[in-house]
Amino acid sequence: MFWTALVFLLVSSAVLVIYREASLEVLQKVLSFLTKEFGAFFLWFAFLGMIWLGWMAWGPYGGKRFGTPDSRPDYSTLSWFGMLFCAGIGSNLLYFGTMEWMWYYLSPPVAVGAQSPDAAAWAGAYSFFHWGISAWAIYGMATLPIAYVLHVKRSPELRLSTACRGLLGDRIDGALGKAIDVLFIFGLVGGVGTSLGVGIPMVSAVASRLFGVTQGFGLDVALICALTAVFSVSVSMGLDKGIKRLSDLNVGLAIGLLTFILLVGSTGFILNYATDSLGLMLQNFVRMSLRTDPVSESGFAQNFTVFYWAWWVAWAPFMGLFVARISGGRTIRQVVLGVVGGGSVGCWTGFAILGGSALDLVRQGRESMTSLLNVEEATSVDGPAAVVALLESLPFTEVVLVVFFVLAFVFVATSLDSAAFTLSAAASADLPVDGQPPRWHRLLWALVLGGSALTLMYLGGLKVLQAASVVVGFPLMWVMIIAIVSLMRGLREEQKGEVDSARDERP
Numbered sequence: 058m059f060w061t062a063l064v065f066l067l068v069s070s071a072v073l074v075i076y077r078e079a080s081l082e083v084l085q086k087v088l089s090f091l092t093k094e095f096g097a098f099f100l101w102f103a104f105l106g107m108i109w110l111g112w113m114a115w116g117p118y119g120g121k122r123f124g125t126p127d128s129r130p131d132y133s134t135l136s137w138f139g140m141l142f143c144a145g146i147g148s149n150l151l152y153f154g155t156m157e158w159m160w161y162y163l164s165p166p167v168a169v170g171a172q173s174p175d176a177a178a179w180a181g182a183y184s185f186f187h188w189g190i191s192a193w194a195i196y197g198m199a200t201l202p203i204a205y206v207l208h209v210k211r212s213p214e215l216r217l218s219t220a221c222r223g224l225l226g227d228r229i230d231g232a233l234g235k236a237i238d239v240l241f242i243f244g245l246v247g248g249v250g251t252s253l254g255v256g257i258p259m260v261s262a263v264a265s266r267l268f269g270v271t272q273g274f275g276l277d278v279a280l281i282c283a284l285t286a287v288f289s290v291s292v293s294m295g296l297d298k299g300i301k302r303l304s305d306l307n308v309g310l311a312i313g314l315l316t317f318i319l320l321v322g323s324t325g326f327i328l329n330y331a332t333d334s335l336g337l338m339l340q341n342f343v344r345m346s347l348r349t350d351p352v353s354e355s356g357f358a359q360n361f362t363v364f365y366w367a368w369w370v371a372w373a374p375f376m377g378l379f380v381a382r383i384s385g386g387r388t389i390r391q392v393v394l395g396v397v398g399g400g401s402v403g404c405w406t407g408f409a410i411l412g413g414s415a416l417d418l419v420r421q422g423r424e425s426m427t428s429l430l431n432v433e434e435a436t437s438v439d440g441p442a443a444v445v446a447l448l449e450s451l452p453f454t455e456v457v458l459v460v461f462f463v464l465a466f467v468f469v470a471t472s473l474d475s476a477a478f479t480l481s482a483a484a485s486a487d488l489p490v491d492g493q494p495p496r497w498h499r500l501l502w503a504l505v506l507g508g509s510a511l512t513l514m515y516l517g518g519l520k521v522l523q524a525a526s527v528v529v530g531f532p533l534m535w536v537m538i539i540a541i542v543s544l545m546r547g548l549r550e551e552q553k554g555e556v557d558s559a560r561d562e563r564p
Contacts, residue, residue: 181334199377223543262441331409
């Protein structure tokens with residue numbers, strides 16, 4: 058897979074860059090077609106998958122351990138959760154947590170007045186919904202099948218295609234298996250591009266304010282070079298010494314910063330707004346999960362919910378491979394609770410504190426924040442400026458800016474080094490379950506990811522790659538279904554074998 062993956066990545070990136078305008082036009086048409094005509098598939102996939110995960114966690118297989126019956130987790134719960142959370146959410150927590158509510162506040166998802174109290178309520182509810190249970194369930198659906206073949210079946214390969222062997226058989230050893238893995242690689246690189254497209258402008262805006270440097274392409278290039286250096290060193294050190302330490306640092310910084318913002322801000326309003334948003338979301342959860350709005354054709358479900366689910370699906374195989382790799386010794390129930398439960402609570406906490414604080418500034422009439430709402434289209438709100446405005450409203454502004462800069466920088470680096478580690482593992486043959494790819498291999502993929510991102514940002518190709526990552530989510534959704542069916546077949550055969558063995562041992 059090494060040369061197949063590398064050549065495909067470089068060639069496809071070159072084609073998308075050279076023909077970026079034509080590629081973007083085609084991809085956007087395909088994206089529009091998929092979200093409008095087949096959007097219901099994404100909605101049902103996330104909704105039924107969430108129910109399936111609940112049954113897996115609390116049903117007959119919940120106690121199934123990934124490994125031998127006496128295996129114990131390879132990492133402490135805090136380090137394990139820190140790695141999966143940082144890889145799965147990255148700087149998106151800081152960016153979207155601060156400003157996503159603005160989209161729904163300006164263009165409400167239901168028939169209420171824009172910038173009204175009802176719009177604010179629905180803005181919080183939909184922010185929680187799009188970054189909560191259903192979203193993290195998509196990650197969980199990818200994780201369980203891969204963890205099963207890796208730790209129970211002891212597969213020597215850490216690839217998405219191996220999780221499909223139970224249904225596809227030996228066909229995954231040929232062109233079909235390579236096609237599945239190429240889809241995974243394309244989705245992963247697109248996800249990395251999306252993270253950079255969101256994270257770099259935000260980090261750049263904070264750096265510009267903090268160090269007095271002019272914000273622009275030159276600063277973006279410098280930040281990407283610095284990020285590439287950091288996560289190249291991290292990924293070359295391996296999973297335990299590099300990625301784990303960065304994730305531990307990130308979790309500590311995130312908890313400290315969010316706690317500070319909660320305590321020095323309007324604590325009562327933040328807690329009340331979070332409670333109200335959570336209650337409204339839970340009350341309308343099924344409706345929000347399956348809403349397609351075919352009569353009024355407002356397009357909200359297609360432009361937001363379906364788009365998000367497709368984006369999470371494109372990123373899910375990477376998360377499945379990475380979380381499976383670090384989940385040895387844990388049970389199915391523990392993995393589901395950690396990924397879905399822990400991931401949701403982590404996002405809700407960040408969105409409640411960051412989004413609630415930003416909304417409170419609007420309530421107070423703070424010019425730096427209210428001026429951002431004077432736009433024709435909600436999605437054109439200047440997100441990085443909103444982040445800076447929120448940070449400047451806090452006491453000890455300079456210290457907060459420094460902490461936020463380090464946190465956002467490390468968040469992006471953690472996502473990238475996790476991606477580089479997973480890519481190198483997927484492109485390796487006969488990799489032991491507890492083994493790691495050679496250092497040169499991990500470092501190569503780190504440089505490829507950084508170089509590709511830099512080239513695409515220079516040529517304006519990030520939008521092309523982001524659209525492509527969502528389009529590739531549609532076939533990956535069906536691949537994930539195949540992997541789930543393969544998992545269930547393997548569990549049933551294993552259970553049947555245990556029953557037959559017990560029957561044969563009877564006197």
